[in-house]
Each structure stands twice: as C-alpha cells, then as structure tokens.
Amino acid sequence: MDFIFTEEQTMLRDMVRKFVDQEIKPLAQQIDKEHNVALVQGILKKAAPLGLLGIPFPEKYGGSNMGEMGYAILLEELSRGCASTSVTIGAHIGLAGTSILIGGDEAQKEKYLKPLALGEKIGAYALTEPGAGSDAASLQLAAKAEGNDYILNGTKLWITNGDIADTIVVYGLSDAKLKARGGITAFIVEADTPGFSANRIEDKMGLKGSATAELVFQDVRVPKENVLGQVGMGFVIAMQTLDESRLSLAAACIGAAKEVLGMSVDFSKKRIAFKQPIAQFQAIQFMIADMTAEIFQMESIVYRTAWMYDQGTKIPREGAICKLFCSEALDRIVDKAVQIHGGNGFMGEHPVERFYRDSRVNRIFEGTSEIQRMVIAEDVLKKGSY
Amino acid sequence: MNIAVCIKQVPATESKIRPSADGKDIDRTGLSFVVNPYDEFGLEEALKIKEQVGKGTVTVISIGEDKTIEALRTCLAVGADQAIHIKDPALSGSDTHAIALVLTAALQKENYDIIFFGKQAIDNDSGAVGIHVAELMNLPHVAVINKLEVSPDDKKAVAHRQIEGGTEVINIDLPAIFTCQKELNVPRYASLPGIMKAKQKPMTIYSLNDLNIATDAVGAEKAMITLDQLSPPEKRTAGTALEGNAGEAVTALVRLLHEEAKIF
Numbered sequence: 292m293d294f295i296f297t298e299e300q301t302m303l304r305d306m307v308r309k310f311v312d313q314e315i316k317p318l319a320q321q322i323d324k325e326h327n328v329a330l331v332q333g334i335l336k337k338a339a340p341l342g343l344l345g346i347p348f349p350e351k352y353g354g355s356n357m358g359e360m361g362y363a364i365l366l367e368e369l370s371r372g373c374a375s376t377s378v379t380i381g382a383h384i385g386l387a388g389t390s391i392l393i394g395g396d397e398a399q400k401e402k403y404l405k406p407l408a409l410g411e412k413i414g415a416y417a418l419t420e421p422g423a424g425s426d427a428a429s430l431q432l433a434a435k436a437e438g439n440d441y442i443l444n445g446t447k448l449w450i451t452n453g454d455i456a457d458t459i460v461v462y463g464l465s466d467a468k469l470k471a472r473g474g475i476t477a478f479i480v481e482a483d484t485p486g487f488s489a490n491r492i493e494d495k496m497g498l499k500g501s502a503t504a505e506l507v508f509q510d511v512r513v514p515k516e517n518v519l520g521q522v523g524m525g526f527v528i529a530m531q532t533l534d535e536s537r538l539s540l541a542a543a544c545i546g547a548a549k550e551v552l553g554m555s556v557d558f559s560k561k562r563i564a565f566k567q568p569i570a571q572f573q574a575i576q577f578m579i580a581d582m583t584a585e586i587f588q589m590e591s592i593v594y595r596t597a598w599m600y601d602q603g604t605k606i607p608r609e610g611a612i613c614k615l616f617c618s619e620a621l622d623r624i625v626d627k628a629v630q631i632h633g634g635n636g637f638m639g640e641h642p643v644e645r646f647y648r649d650s651r652v653n654r655i656f657e658g659t660s661e662i663q664r665m666v667i668a669e670d671v672l673k674k675g676s677y
Numbered sequence: 678m679n680i681a682v683c684i685k686q687v688p689a690t691e692s693k694i695r696p697s698a699d700g701k702d703i704d705r706t707g708l709s710f711v712v713n714p715y716d717e718f719g720l721e722e723a724l725k726i727k728e729q730v731g732k733g734t735v736t737v738i739s740i741g742e743d744k745t746i747e748a749l750r751t752c753l754a755v756g757a758d759q760a761i762h763i764k765d766p767a768l769s770g771s772d773t774h775a776i777a778l779v780l781t782a783a784l785q786k787e788n789y790d791i792i793f794f795g796k797q798a799i800d801n802d803s804g805a806v807g808i809h810v811a812e813l814m815n816l817p818h819v820a821v822i823n824k825l826e827v828s829p830d831d832k833k834a835v836a837h838r839q840i841e842g843g844t845e846v847i848n849i850d851l852p853a854i855f856t857c858q859k860e861l862n863v864p865r866y867a868s869l870p871g872i873m874k875a876k877q878k879p880m881t882i883y884s885l886n887d888l889n890i891a892t893d894a895v896g897a898e899k900a901m902i903t904l905d906q907l908s909p910p911e912k913r914t915a916g917t918a919l920e921g922n923a924g925e926a927v928t929a930l931v932r933l934l935h936e937e938a939k940i941f
Contacts, residue, residue, distance in 0.1 A: 298747070299872050302754050305711070306867045342869025355869035 294594075296364075303361055307343065307368040315372035322375055322500035323645045326493060331376050331500045332413075332455060335383075339410025344384060348392060352400050353408035358601040359535065363542035363593060370546030374649035375500030377543050382451035383407065385536040387414025390460040394477055394520035394528040403458050403479050415456035417447040417506055418529050425662050427462075428471035428526060432508060434463030434478065441465070441478060441518070443486075443511040449656075453504025454489035457482050461508070462525045475526040477519035486511040497648035533657060534610045538596055540657050541613035544621040544650075545589045551628035551646050552582045558632055569631070578627040585620040592616060608670040615663035618653035625650045678733030678831050680723040681789040682757065683780055683807070684716040686741055686748035687800040696907040703800075703907065712748045715795025717755075718857035721864040723793055724756045726827055733790075734758045738783055740768060740776055746880070753875040754867035760878070765885040770897025777809035779895060782888035784814065789852060790831060796821045796856040807856040817853045823860035827851070 296304065314337055322330050338344055347362040348354025355361065362384065369377040384407075391404045391414075406412040423430040432445030443463055447453070459480045466474035480487065489504040520528055556579060559570035569575050596609040625647045629636035636643045654660045688694060688703070689711045695704045712720075723735045737752040738761040739745050749760040763783055768775070784792060794807030804820075811818035824837035836847045836855060867875075885892050893899065917933075919926040934940050 298750060298876070301747070302751060302867060302872045302875070303869070305751065306754070306872065310866055340868065341866050346869065355873060357869070357873075 296360075299357065300360060300364060303346075303357065304364050304368060306341070307365055308371075310338070310341070310343075311368050311372040315369070315376055319373035319376075320640075320642060320645065322373055323649075324499075324639070326499045328375075328455065328491075328500055328502045331373075331379050331502075334373075334376050335379065335410060335413070338380070344380065344410040345388075345408025347384065348388060348404060348408045352392075353405040359538065359597040360594070360601055362539055363597045366539050366543040367546040367549075367593075370543040371550040373500065374543070374547060374646070375498050377546070378451060378498055378501045381536065381539055381543060382416060383414045383456075385539045386416030386451070386532060387456070387458060387460050389535050390416055390477060390519065390528055390532045391479065393531050394524065395479075398516070399479060399519065407458060412457040413452055413455055415450055415452035415459045416532070417450045417453070417459055417461045419448050419450065421446060421448050425659055427529065428475070430462060430464060430475065432461070432463040434465040434476055436465070436515075439515050440512045441476075441515065443478065443480070443508040443513060445508050447506040447508075449492065450489075450504050450506050451656075452502055453506050454491050455502045459506070460519065461506075462529050465522055465525075469523065471526040473523035475529070476522050477525040477528045478513045479517040479519055480511065480513055484511050484513065496651055497645070498652060534605070534607050535600065536657055537610040537614035537663070538593065538600065538606065540653060541589070541593045541610075541617035542597070544617035544653055545586065545593060547646055547650060548582070548586050548589060548617075548621050548624045551625055551643055552579070552586060554643050555579060555582065555628045555631045558635070562633075575631055578631055582624045582627055585624060589617045589620055608667055608674075611658070611663040611666040611670075614658065615660055615667065618650075619660060621650050621653060678727060678730045678791070678827075679736070679787060679789045680726060680733060680791045680793065681736045681738055681784055681787070682716065682719045682723050682752070682793045683784075683810070684720070684737055684739045684748060684752060685713045685795070685798040685800075686710050686739065686745050687713045687798050690714065690799065694909075696909060700906045700908065701904055710744065710748065712751055713795050713798045713800075715797060715799070715857055715859065716793075717795075717864040718859060718861045719793030719795055719855075720752055720755060720757060721862045722825060722855075722857060723791070724865070725862065726791065726825075730827070730831065736761060736787070736789075738780065739763070740779055749880065750875045751867060753878045753880075754871040755865060756871060758878065760880045761883060762880060763883045763888070765892070767885055767892035767896050770900060771895045772900035772902050773803050773805040773809060774901055775895035775899060777806050777813055779885070779888060779890060780806065781810050781813040782890055783883060784810065786888075791827075791834070791851060792816070792854045794854065794856045796858050804856075807854060811854040814854070817849050818855065819847050819849060819853070820856045821858045822855050823858045825855060825861065 315334055318330050321327060342355050345354035346357045346365050347359060350356050366377055366381055388404060388407045391399060407414045418427055420430050435442045461478045461480045462475055464474060465476040486509040488507045492503045492505060559575050560568050562569045593613050596606055596613050600606050628643050629647050632643050635641050689709045692708050697704045727733045727735055735757045736759050737749055737757045739749055740763045746762055749762055753760055761783055763779055797804035808818055808820055819836040822836045822838050826835045832851055834849050834851055836849060838845045919929045
C-alpha cells in the first residue's frame with residue numbers, strides 16, 4: 292500500500308493550486324454574480340496551453356496521460372476556487388472527452404478528442420431530456436438512418452456547456468423497440484451543423500457561470516462515421532462515461548469542502564462573541580470536527596477509487612459510493628460552514644454563500660443520490676457484498 | 678547564452694510559521710514548501726531571454742537537503758534545462774557567507790553570461806547571497822532590478838531599478854549578476870508536458886568535495902553570524918474603550934498616555 296502522490300502528481304497539484312489562486316479565485320464572485328460564462332471561457336483559454344484540459348487522455352491524443360488520479364487532483368483544486376469553472380471543465384473532459392475515448396475509433400479520437408484535449412474545441416455531453424433524467428433509458432431523441440447519414444430530431448435539456456460547445460456527444464434513439472438494450476446510439480455532433488440550436492438557461496440556484504442549455508435538433512444530419520462505437524452501443528458508452536465522471540464529481544466535492552472548512556476555521560478564530568473568538572465554543576468546535584472527519588473520508592475513498600480505476604478495475608459500485616457519499620457530505624459541510632458564519636454566511640458578498648448554493652446540484656446531476664443507491668444495491672445484490 | 682538561476686526552497690507564503698522548541702529554527706512539521714517567489718522572477722527572466730535569443734541553456738542551482746530536489750524539479754517543469762543540487766551534511770548551520778562561497782564554487786564550474794538571484798528569500802529576508810556571490814566572483818551586479826534588456830550581441834545589458842522618486846537605468850557588461858524584484862515579469866506556470874518531462878532533465882548533485890571545499894570551511898562552526906533566538910510576534914491585547922463625554926474621555930486618555938503608556 293502506498294498513499295503518497297507521485298512527484299508528478301504533487302507538481303500537478305501545486306501548479307493547479309497556484310493557477311486557481313491567481314487566475315480563478317479573484318474572479319469567482321464576479322462569475323457568480325454576473326452569470327459570467329465569458330470569464331469562465333477565458334479561464335479555459337489560459338488552462339489549455341498548460342495541458343489542463345487533457346489530463347487523463349493519452350499523449351497521442353494531446354493529453355498528459357495522468358490518469359484518473361491526475362484528473363481527480365485537477366477537479367479537487369479547481370473546486371476550491373469556482374464550481375462553475377470546475378463543472379465546465381468536468382463536462383468537457385469527463386463527459387464529452389471520456390465518451391469519445393471510451394467509444395471512439397482512431398479517426399474519431401484524432402479528429403474530435405485531440406482538439407478537446409488541447410482545448411482548441413469545447414465539448415458537451417447530451418443525455419438528459421425533458422422526459423428522461425434519472426430514467427435515461429427512456430430518452431426520445433429520434434435518430435433515423437437515411438443513406439450515409441442519421442437524422443436527429445428532438446430536445447436535450449440542462450446540458451452543461453450546451454451553447455458554448457463545438458463538439459457534442461448526443462445520445463439518440465436509433466431503435467425504439469430495443470431502447471437501452473441496443474436501441475440507443477451515441478453521435479458526435481458538430482455545433483455548426485444545420486438544424487442544431489442551443490438556448491441558454493439562466494435561472495439556476497447555483498453554478499451561475501456554467502453554461503447550461505436546452506439543445507434543439509431539427510433534422511440535424513450527422514454522417515454515419517460520427518456514430519460513436521457501434522450502432523446501439525450508446526447506452527453502454529453513456530453509463531461507462533458516468534462511472535468515471537461520478538468519481539471526478541466526488542473529487543470536486545472534496546475541494547469545495549476543504550475550502551469552506553478553511554473559511555470556517557479562519558472566521559471562527561476572528562469572530563468575537565461573548566468576549567471570545569467563537570472557535571473557543573464547543574458547539575463550533577464540534578461542527579469543525581465533523582466537517583474535518585467527513586473531508587478525511589471523502590479524500591480516502593476518492594483517491595482509493597481513482598487509483599483502482601487507473602489499475603484498470605471497473606468501478607460502478609465504488610464510483611457510485613464516492614458520488615453518493617461526497618455529494619451528501621459536501622451538503623452537510625457547507626450547511627455547517629454557513630451556520631458558523633452566522634448572518635455573514637447568508638449574505639451574498641461572502642463566498643460561503645456561493646459554495647452553499649453551488650453544492651446542492653451535486654446530489655442531483657450525473658445521477659441523483661437515489662440512483663446511486665440503486666446502482667450500489669444492485670451491484671451488491673448481484674455480485675455479493677465483500 | 679548560458680544563464681544560471683540560484684533558487685531557494687522556502688516555506689509557502691500562506692504558512693503559519695512557529696519557532697521550534699529550542700527557538701533556533703522554525704518548526705517544519707506540516708509546512709509546505711515552494712520556490713522562493715523572488716527567485717521565480719529570475720527563472721522567468723532567464724527563460725524569456727533564452728527564448729528571445731533563440732539558443733542557450735538555463736541552469737537552476739540550489740543548496741539544501743534532499744527535499745530541495747522538489748523545488749529544482751518544479752523549475753525544470755516550468756522550463757529550465759538542467760538543475761544542480763548541492764547537498765552536504767557539513768553545510769548544516771551555514772551562514773550567508775558560506776552559502777555564497779559554495780554557490781560561487783558551483784557557478785565557477787561553468788561559464789554563465791547571466792546569473793539571477795531573487796532580491797531576497799522570503800524566509801530569512803537577508804537579501805545578502807546574490808551580491809555576496811558577485812563580490813566573490815568579481816562580477817558586476819545590479820540588485821533589485823525590475824526591468825532588463827540584453828543587447829543583441831549578448832555582451833551588454835541595461836538594467837532598471839526603482840529608487841526613491843524615480844528609476845535608475847544601469848548599463849552593464851556581461852557576464853553579470855542580477856537580483857530580481859517582482860515587477861520584472863509575470864512568472865509562467867509549470868505545464869503538464871513540462872511536469873512529465875521534468876524527471877528526464879539532467880540533475881547534477883554536488884557534495885562539498887565535488888566543489889573542492891573543505892567541510893570545515895562551512896557550517897555552524899564557521900558561521901560569522903549566529904542565530905540567537907526566534908520568537909513569534911507579541912500577541913496584541915484588546916483595546917480599551919473610554920467611557921463618558923468627550924471631555925471626560927480626553928482627560929482619561931491623557932492620564933493613560935502619561936501613566937500607562939508613559940509617552941510623556
């Protein structure tokens with residue numbers, strides 16, 4: 292057993308931390324208040340030449356081959372600064388890029404993954420529909436074969452990066468009878484394809500600087516060579532991608548948790564009540580202790596699971612456990628952080644208020660807590676416990 | 678154009694520094710360490726000059742224990758071509774004079790056109806080693822520069838430094854030594870390809886013997902200055918609010934200034 296980051300992983304963490312401190316933290320409040328997606332895009336432009344947008348991908352596709360460990364380190368550090376930025380990069384790498392890595396052939400990886408890894412293009416992943424969220428298998432977007440093309444018709448909803456992406460991995464129904472058992476196909480769609488349009492959705496509780504959009508497909512013609520993997524393999528690609536992305540989402544939760552713990556410790560030492568710093572009170576100390584204990588658990592399961600993934604182990608159960616535990620732990624942690632900050636924590640000028648709002652969606656997107664529990668239980672009942 | 682950058686590994690700026698139990702050093706447990714920020718300006722300037730000239734080598738040099746290799750490796754990830762790590766148990770307790778002697782010996786093994794230092798290291802803030810090395814190497818130097826231009830023939834340079842009420846512009850022949858101030862440039866980040874390549878770049882390790890320096894010429898025994906005591910800043914006590922109307926408060930204030938603070 293070895294619980295130490297390699298020298299490269301340590302250098303990566305130090306570099307991203309510095310990048311976050313200098314380039315992201317100073318903008319995070321403004322990004323949130325102004326719903327300023329352009330600032331986030333500016334950060335991506337600065338992150339690209341450093342190689343940050345291709346961390347887990349092989350070097351031949353423009354990546355750095357630093358695996359899931361490297362990717363988890365990236366998302367943890369980004370989330371200390373700004374959840375909107377972290378989610379934008381997460382959807383770009385962990386959903387769009389990973390789908391192409393998992394399902395794509397050589398030509399597709401060369402044509403589509405490489406520009407994503409290098410940050411020349413931005414990626415999105417379109418699975419959710421107005422009538423298909425947790426029940427992704429019931430998606431309706433029609434994909435009809437016609438000559439050398441597929442014609443896509445339908446709507447995707449709440450798609451991260453939807454209206455800023457150049458390359459979108461779209462999951463459509465190619466065979467209504469087979470559905471998830473061979474009837475769903477993944478397509479790579481270029482955003483400038485005629486018939487495609489995206490409408491920004493502005494009114495959200497958090498992640499206000501992340502571009503969330505409704506995508507509309509009206510007779511969008513996609514060449515057959517843009518089918519990802521085999522026809523009918525879409526649902527498998529979508530689920531394998533989510534296995535991996537759930538883990539990185541959990542990694543992002545660690546960063547936010549550590550950041551608000553730091554804020555809470557600093558605040559509790561400075562804030563005087565009843566003639567002493569509130570850090571002296573056991574009620575505050577117990578909250579800080581609980582937050583710290585949960586952060587240690589989050590860190591322990593996420594990096595262990597990332598290591599497993601990099602060893603080639605499949606992680607449907609572990610990824611779901613990480614996602615479930617970390618998203619729920621983060622909500623308990625930001626809640627305590629606001630409580631420690633008192634009235635200050637309720638005010639929009641304090642970053643802890645932003646972290647509180649940004650945290651909530653982690654229990655919903657990329658599979659709700661309930662779906663994670665179903666995945667875990669199904670896996671345990673099928674394969675046995677330990 | 679061969680450029681050397683002398684760097685020091687120091688506690689990270691946000692660290693909470695505590696004196697060690699004996700008061701002779703800082704308590705290093707739990708601290709994270711970084712490349713001294715002023716040295717990063719030196720490295721950035723070296724890389725810029727190399728890019729501008731289109732050829733040459735950037736060498737980073739540091740003295741320290743095994744851990745120092747992390748700082749050197751970070752500089753390699755940022756873009757330096759090679760590193761020199763000087764380590765020897767006999768160096769423990771050395772003062773700035775001994776450090777300058779050792780660096781001079783290492784620097785004299787090659788012909789460098791420019792040698793950069795940070796204007797000071799943010800741990801001890803001595804600001805002494807760079808100019809001390811210049812003296813020992815008999816090289817011209819400009820300290821605390823915030824702008825540098827190298828002539829196209831690589832033989833001369835113009836250095837700018839901020840002085841009271843203005844800027845001093847100094848023409849200097851190369852080789853020369855410069856110590857760097859923060860307005861000099863904006864240091865770049867290490868890149869992922871840089872991080873992955875860092876381990877493959879040359880890292881030379883020198884002992885005192887390799888540099889022909891006797892072990893008894895340096896270290897705590899030979900130090901010309903000794904550290905007596907490190908202590909944390911005194912804790913500030915809470916202020917006192919004076920009660921009553923303005924007249925009463927002023928009377929009370931004057932009494933306190935006279936009797937308690939004893940300023941008159």
